[in-house]
Amino acid sequence: MTKQESFKKAFMPAYAIIQQLKGEHYLPERVVRTALEVYKKLMNSKGTRGRNRDELVKACIMIASDNLNYPLMIKEWKSRELMRQKRYVNRVTGLKQRRVEAHMYASRIGWELRLSEKEISEAIKLCNDAYGTGIACAALNKACRVSLRKLARITGLSRNYVWRLSKDL
Numbered sequence: 001m002t003k004q005e006s007f008k009k010a011f012m013p014a015y016a017i018i019q020q021l022k023g024e025h026y027l028p029e030r031v032v033r034t035a036l037e038v039y040k041k042l043m044n045s046k047g048t049r050g051r052n053r054d055e056l057v058k059a060c061i062m063i064a065s066d067n068l069n070y071p072l073m074i075k076e077w078k079s080r081e082l083m084r085q086k087r088y089v090n091r092v093t094g095l096k097q098r099r100v101e102a103h104m105y106a107s108r109i110g111w112e113l114r115l116s117e118k119e120i121s122e123a124i125k126l127c128n129d130a131y132g133t134g135i136a137c138a139a140l141n142k143a144c145r146v147s148l149r150k151l152a153r154i155t156g157l158s159r160n161y162v163w164r165l166s167k168d169l
Contacts, residue, residue, distance in 0.1 A: 011040070032061075052085070058077055063089060067098050071104045102136040106124050139166075148163055
């Protein structure tokens, strides 16, 4: 078996996992392509040996979405082990970690809550170049009077945390 054939054989299960996650979570094609590139870098640096492939693939998707400024809101992916894998992938591949801007989260959460464009734009104005899901939730709570319970249910953040952030906003 040649080197290219063995690489392809090792890469195909990860490709299948990414395609499955793309279908389950409606990931855009650009995030999928970038995640595949990150996984290839990881394989070339031999960083996949002895690690859980599913967790590594999810970490690659998270890194790709962060680098493309795409808000990824999947509550099940907030585990400690996955965050550890994400740091590992960043360290091995040498990629810089970017944070997703809060206005991207505000528009995504507003869309999931079926808010009007006017309400979402008011919340985006309150975000002020901040980063993270919490600030976006606080802006939506303050601008649109969305209940803390709904925001907590969608994002996985606690109601108390969102309330403290909206108080400071």
